[in-house]
Amino acid sequence: xxxxxxxxxxxxxxxxxxxxxxxxxxxxxxxxxxxxxxxxxxxxxxxxxxxxxxxxxxxxxxxxxxxxxxxxxxxxxxxxxxxxxxxxxxxxxxxxxxxxxxxxxxxxxxxxxxxxxxxxxxxxx
Amino acid sequence: xxxxxxxxxxxxxxxxxxxxxxxxxxxxxxxxxxxxxxxxxxxxxxxxxxxxxxxxxxxxxxxxxxxxxxxxxxxxxxxxxxxxxxxxxxxxxxxxxxxxxxxxxxxxxx
Numbered sequence: 765x766x767x768x769x770x771x772x773x774x775x776x777x778x779x780x781x782x783x784x785x786x787x788x789x790x791x792x793x794x795x796x797x798x799x800x801x802x803x804x805x806x807x808x809x810x811x812x813x814x815x816x817x818x819x820x821x822x823x824x825x826x827x828x829x830x831x832x833x834x835x836x837x838x839x840x841x842x843x844x845x846x847x848x849x850x851x852x853x854x855x856x857x858x859x860x861x862x863x864x865x866x867x868x869x870x871x872x873x874x875x876x877x878x879x880x881x882x883x884x885x886x887x888x889x
Numbered sequence: 890x891x892x893x894x895x896x897x898x899x900x901x902x903x904x905x906x907x908x909x910x911x912x913x914x915x916x917x918x919x920x921x922x923x924x925x926x927x928x929x930x931x932x933x934x935x936x937x938x939x940x941x942x943x944x945x946x947x948x949x950x951x952x953x954x955x956x957x958x959x960x961x962x963x964x965x966x967x968x969x970x971x972x973x974x975x976x977x978x979x980x981x982x983x984x985x986x987x988x989x990x991x992x993x994x995x996x997x998x999x
Contacts, residue, residue: 799988801935808892809927809935809978811988823986826890864925864940872988873923873981875940882934 766790766878768860773883780850784883786843786860791878794818794838797863797870800845802856803882812858813845814872821870828854850887857882893917893979893991900997901969911962911979911991919960923982926955926964929993930975938977939964971998 772784786798800812813834814823822834833846843860859882864875894912901907911918911926918924926939937946939955942962952967962981966973979991 801990803929808976808993809929809980809990810892811980811990814986814988821986823988825987825989859934861935864937864946870986871921871923871982872986873917873921873925873983875925875937875944875946876927876935876980877937877940877946879934879936 768862768878768880770858770860770880770883773858773885775886775888776850777889778850778852778887781846781848782850782885784845784847784858784885786880788841788843788862791862793841795866797868798836798843799861799863799872799876800834800843801859801861801876803859804853804856810856811872814870815843816870817867823870823872847885850885852887854885855887857884890983890987890989893981893989895977895979895991895994897992898995898997900999902999903969903971905969906965906967907969907996908963908965909977909979909994909996911964911981913960913962913981913989915960917981917983917989918957918962920984921982922957924955924957924962925980926953927978927980928975929978935978966996969998974998
């Protein structure tokens with residue numbers, strides 16, 4: 765069974781750092797680009813970041829560029845999102861998702877066909 | 890990188906059709922054929938229903954269809970059913986490995 769499981773969320777103070785993880789199973793992880801998407805309370809979905817199958821291409825939303833770092837470890841079937849200098853507006857449910865296609869350039873928007881259940885980050889003093 | 894524009898709500902009776910628009914610019918929707926649509930129900934993960942503008946993943950009913958003209962993409966749900974109620978989002982490639990979601994549309998079956 766194809767599965768994505770996020771972890772690492774929690775309640776943190778502004779200015780601190782956090783690393784989210786997404787462990788996958790049931791498919792060949794190193795064949796797929798991966799994505800992070802968040803949903804802020806009461807609001808819609810926001811694309812955050814994407815990484816190609818070989819980490820050769822990485823993209824970030826303008827709203828997080830410079831503070832968020834996406835990475836992956838294909839030997840551990842794991843995707844990561846490091847969040848530095850957390851802000852209250854980073855409070856959200858963070859999802860990881862798999863790209864539709866195998867070994868293609870990063871093209872968020874083409875399609876994300878498998879999603880995790882999300883991990884919640886709350887930033888508050 | 891502004892969010893794509895969707896109508897806040899759309900509704901229809903069972904059996905009717907509803908079309909949701911997703912308006913962008915020449916640097917996102919208008920520049921690429923990389924638009925996907927997602928159904929998002931409360932407490933659940935988003936579900937892919939259309940990829941690459943008009944392709945349906947296996948298991949998605951053919952009542953769902955997608956199209957694009959210029960800088961506007963559209964999702965049409967034909968033969969509306971009660972289970973189609975939920976929030977729908979478009980997502981477009983915006984160049985240089987970036988994406989942008991739409992503002993979301995709440996579909997109600999009345």
